[in-house]
Amino acid sequence: MKSTQLGKTGEELSAMGLGGMPLSIQGRPQAEQARAVLIRAIELGVTFIDTADSYCLNETDKHHNERLIASVLADHPRGGEVKVATKGGLLRPDGAWEVHGDPKHLKQTIAESHQALGGRDPIFLWQWHAPDSRFPMEESLQAVRDAVDAGLIRYVGLSNVSVEEIERARKMVDVVSVQNKYNLWHRRPETDGVLEYCEQHQLTFIPWSPLGGSRQVKHLHEFKEMAALAEDLQVSPMRLVLAYLLAKSPCILPIPGATRLKSLEDSMAAITLTLTSQQMARINAIK
Numbered sequence: 687m688k689s690t691q692l693g694k695t696g697e698e699l700s701a702m703g704l705g706g707m708p709l710s711i712q713g714r715p716q717a718e719q720a721r722a723v724l725i726r727a728i729e730l731g732v733t734f735i736d737t738a739d740s741y742c743l744n745e746t747d748k749h750h751n752e753r754l755i756a757s758v759l760a761d762h763p764r765g766g767e768v769k770v771a772t773k774g775g776l777l778r779p780d781g782a783w784e785v786h787g788d789p790k791h792l793k794q795t796i797a798e799s800h801q802a803l804g805g806r807d808p809i810f811l812w813q814w815h816a817p818d819s820r821f822p823m824e825e826s827l828q829a830v831r832d833a834v835d836a837g838l839i840r841y842v843g844l845s846n847v848s849v850e851e852i853e854r855a856r857k858m859v860d861v862v863s864v865q866n867k868y869n870l871w872h873r874r875p876e877t878d879g880v881l882e883y884c885e886q887h888q889l890t891f892i893p894w895s896p897l898g899g900s901r902q903v904k905h906l907h908e909f910k911e912m913a914a915l916a917e918d919l920q921v922s923p924m925r926l927v928l929a930y931l932l933a934k935s936p937c938i939l940p941i942p943g944a945t946r947l948k949s950l951e952d953s954m955a956a957i958t959l960t961l962t963s964q965q966m967a968r969i970n971a972i973k
């Protein structure tokens with residue numbers, strides 16, 4: 687597996703990570719299947735897994751995905767090589783997704799995530815899931831800074847943020863990564879300045895739902911140019927999209943999700959798919 691660096695930290699991660707969300711939210715697979723996916727990811731050389739306190743069914747199931755990942759890593763001989771990035775700042779009342787930037791809540795959920803992930807080492811990367819307009823960013827981020835100072839968090843990332851919000855946050859904490867939605871249906875990071883900002887400031891950009899998510903992924907072939915190029919290359923459109931993202935910018939670290947081994951294996955093979963500048967241009971031109 688090729689590797690990439692987390693921001694400017696010097697920490698080496700696999701060039702492609704695994705998104706843990708589909709293993710714990712509604713429609714999730716049986717525990718044995720979920721564990722098999724995580725184990726296969728480790729075998730394939732994945733050393734970066736993305737999760738969140740909110741990857742669960744509802745409030746009573748909080749931290750499900752973190753506990754699942756931690757237990758697989760604890761049982762696996764190479765589990766210690768894997769870095770886990772979690773998030774906090776969303777609630778799951780009755781399965782809905784609700785932003786909650788109250789610093790008291792953030793303090794509590796960071797402590798719970800720390801426990802769920804083993805309770806021994808600091809959380810490798812804690813990402814603020816999304817700003818909450820009801821609280822000034824500085825108030826919310828004070829809880830994060832305190833957790834860094836207390837040794838609960840090693841590195842801090844942001845998610846669902848604009849360039850202005852990244853700059854504001856960086857006055858409060860050292861930020862190493864940004865996780866925003868980026869896929870063929872949603873190319874805003876190319877124009878809103880966030881991708882460019884990450885490149886300029888050496889922040890890792892983590893595109894979420896890189897394949898469009900569990901519903902849209904089934905429609906990827908409807909991008910005719912993508913489907914045609916995938917056929918020419920004898921690869922799946924999913925593998926092609928991931929190879930495209932990897933080639934698009936050295937700061938991009940895709941985290942495709944998977945509940946099936948077949949999807950996982952196909953996606954990870956994107957690491958060895960090299961695209962020519964002409965092929966990149968064809969995908970860039972897709973509307």
Ligand SMILES: NC(=O)c1ccc[n+]([C@@H]2O[C@H](COP(=O)([O-])OP(=O)(O)OC[C@H]3O[C@@H](n4cnc5c(N)ncnc54)[C@H](OP(=O)(O)O)[C@@H]3O)[C@@H](O)[C@H]2O)c1
Pocket residue numbers: 704705706707708736737815845846865866893894895896897898899900901903922924925941942943944945946947948949950952953
């Ligand atoms: N920060 C945020 O606000 C935020 C929001 C959403 C997601 N995320 C993160 O981003 C990660 C990725 O997003 P996502 O899981 O929503 O969506 P995704 O990675 O775009 O798509 C995942 C879906 O694609 C399918 N798939 C993956 N690789 C495939 C392949 N090679 N061939 C065919 N199907 C394939 C999977 O199918 P099977 O399930 O059938 O294997 C799964 O249903 C999440 O897991 C989570 O960690 C973050």
